[in-house]
Amino acid sequence: MKFLDQAKVFVRSGNGGGGAVSFLREKFVEFGGPNGGNGGRGGNVIIRCVGGLNTLIDYRYMQHFKAQTGHHGMGKDRHGGKGDDVILKVPVGTQVFEEDNETLIADFTEIGQELTLLAGGNGGFGNAYFKTSSNQAPRRANPGLEGAEKWIWLRLKLIADAGLVGLPNAGKSTFLAAVSAARPKIADYPFTTLHPNLGVVGVGEREFVMADIPGLIEGAHEGLGLGDRFLGHVERCSVLLHLIDGTQDDVKTAYKTIRHELSAYAEALADKPEILVLNKIDALDEDEIKEKVKVLKRASKGEVFTASGATGINVPDVLWKVLGVIDADKAATAERERRKEEPTWVP
Numbered sequence: 001m002k003f004l005d006q007a008k009v010f011v012r013s014g015n016g017g018g019g020a021v022s023f024l025r026e027k028f029v030e031f032g033g034p035n036g037g038n039g040g041r042g043g044n045v046i047i048r049c050v051g052g053l054n055t056l057i058d059y060r061y062m063q064h065f066k067a068q069t070g071h072h073g074m075g076k077d078r079h080g081g082k083g084d085d086v087i088l089k090v091p092v093g094t095q096v097f098e099e100d101n102e103t104l105i106a107d108f109t110e111i112g113q114e115l116t117l118l119a120g121g122n123g124g125f126g127n128a129y130f131k132t133s134s135n136q137a138p139r140r141a142n143p144g145l146e147g148a149e150k151w152i153w154l155r156l157k158l159i160a161d162a163g164l165v166g167l168p169n170a171g172k173s174t175f176l177a178a179v180s181a182a183r184p185k186i187a188d189y190p191f192t193t194l195h196p197n198l199g200v201v202g203v204g205e206r207e208f209v210m211a212d213i214p215g216l217i218e219g220a221h222e223g224l225g226l227g228d229r230f231l232g233h234v235e236r237c238s239v240l241l242h243l244i245d246g247t248q249d250d251v252k253t254a255y256k257t258i259r260h261e262l263s264a265y266a267e268a269l270a271d272k273p274e275i276l277v278l279n280k281i282d283a284l285d286e287d288e289i290k291e292k293v294k295v296l297k298r299a300s301k302g303e304v305f306t307a308s309g310a311t312g313i314n315v316p317d318v319l320w321k322v323l324g325v326i327d328a329d330k331a332a333t334a335e336r337e338r339r340k341e342e343p344t345w346v347p
Contacts, residue, residue: 005156005196005233007059013118014042014067014083016144019126022075023137034137036073036127039144040080042120043067046087049108053091054198056156067118070144073126083120090154093236097153105152109159117152121145155232158196160211161326163234165262166243167216167254171279173197175243175309176212179319196233203319208326211237216261231265238329239273239322244296246280246306251292252299273325276300277318282308 017039024032045067065088071080096105096115106115124142131138164172180199197212213230234240242258244251255276263270276296281289289306296304305321307314 004055004057004060005230007056007154008063008151009059009088009154010064010149010151011045011086011088011118012066012149013045013147014120015069015147016040016042016121016123017070017072017080017083018143019124019129019141020073020075020078021127021139021141024076034127034131035075035077036141037075037077037079038126038129039073039123039142040070040082041123042070042144042147043083043085044116044120045118046085047096047106047108047115047117048087048089049092049094049111049113050089051092051111053089054158055091056094056154058089059154067120067147069147070120070123072144073123073141077126077128079126080123085120088154091156093157093159095155095157097155099151099153101153101155118148118150121147157236158198158211158233159209160198160234160237161208162201162210162239162241162322163237164210164212164241164243165216165234165258166279167245167258168214170243170245170254171309172212172243175241175279175307175315176210178309178312179315180210196230201319203316203323206323208323210241210322216258231262231269235266235269237272239275239325240269241318241322242274242276243279243309244277244292246278246289246292247283251278252295255296255299273329274300274302275305275318275321275325276302277305277307279307279309281306282311282313 019039020036022034022036024035026032045065065086067086068083070083073080090108092108092111094108096117097103098105105117122145124144127138127141130140164176166172176197176199179201199210199212200207201210211233213233244254248254259270278289278292278296293304293306305314305318307318309315
C-alpha cells in the first residue's frame with residue numbers, strides 16, 4: 001500500500017428538494033384543496049475517523065465528493081425524503097484544513113470522532129404550506145436551497161509516542177526494525193526511507209509506538225532533500241529519539257543540523273524532550289566512542305546514550321529511558337486535564 005499523508009479534495013452538500021404544486025382530484029370531492037408536499041433536505045458532508053486506515057491513499061484517486069440532492073415533494077401531502085449523506089472516512093491523526101492549508105477546521109485523534117462539515121440545503125415548501133383562509137388555492141411552491149461547497153485539505157499526522165529523527169543513514173530504520181516488528185526498507189545509501197514507518201515497541205510487559213521519518217539534511221525547511229513535510233508526523237510524540245551516526249567524523253555538526261531544522265520547522269517541536277543516542281558503536285573502538293560522546297555532551301549540554309541498532313548493544317537501556325519520558329509526559333497531561341475539570345472555588 002502506498003503512503004499518502006496529504007490530499008486536497010472538493011466537497012459539496014446536497015441541494016434541498018423542491019416543493020410540489022398539487023391539488024386533490026378525487027371522485028365525490030367537490031373542492032379539492034392544495035396537497036403539495038415539501039421537498040426533502042439535501043445530504044450532509046460528514047468526515048468520520050475510523051480504524052483500519054493508516055494513509056490517505058483513497059483520496060489520491062478520487063477528489064470530488066457530492067452529497068445527494070433531497071427528494072422533491074409530491075402530491076397527496078407526500079414530503080420528499082432526505083438526500084443521502086456523503087461520508088469521508090479518515091485515519092486517526094487526520095487534520096482538516098481550509099483551502100488556504102493553514103486554517104484548522106478539525107483534528108481527529110480518536111476513532112469514532114465525527115464532524116458534519118457541510119449541511120445540506122433545506123427542502124422547499126409545497127403549496128399546501130401556503131394555504132391560508134384568504135388564499136385557499138395557492139399555486140406556488142419553493143425550490144430547495146442550494147448546498148454549500150468548498151475545497152479542503154486533509155493532512156495526516158501519525159499518532160506515535162516516540163519519534164526517530166536524524167540525518168540520512170543515521171540508522172533509524174535499522175533501529176526501528178530491531179526493536180519492533182516493523183520491516184522498513186534498509187540499505188547503505190541516503191534516503192532509503194521515503195515515507196514514515198510505525199512500529200510497536202515492547203519493553204518488558206509495556207508497549208509504545210515509535211515513528212521513523214525520512215532523514216533530514218541541512219536546508220530541509222527550505223525544501224532540500226525530502227524537505228520537512230514529514231516532521232508533522234512527530235509533532236504529536238512525547239519524546240524525540242535523536243540518532244547520530246557514530247561512524248561519521250563530525251558528530252557535532254550532525255547534531256546541530258538536526259536541531260536547527262527542528263527549530264526552523266516549529267519551536268514546539270524543538271522544545272520536546274530529546275534522547276540523544278550515538279548509534280553504530282559496534283563499528284567504533286572505545287577511544288572513538290569516548291571522544292564522540294564527549295563532543296556530543298558539550299554540544300547538547302545533556303546526557304548522551306550509546307547503542308547499536310544492528311547488534312542490539314545498549315538498546316534496552318535506551319528504550320527504558322524513552323518509556324520513562326513517555327510515562328512522565330502522560331502523567332503531566334493527565335494532571336492538566338484533571339485540573340481543568342475541577343470546579344473553581346469561589347467564596
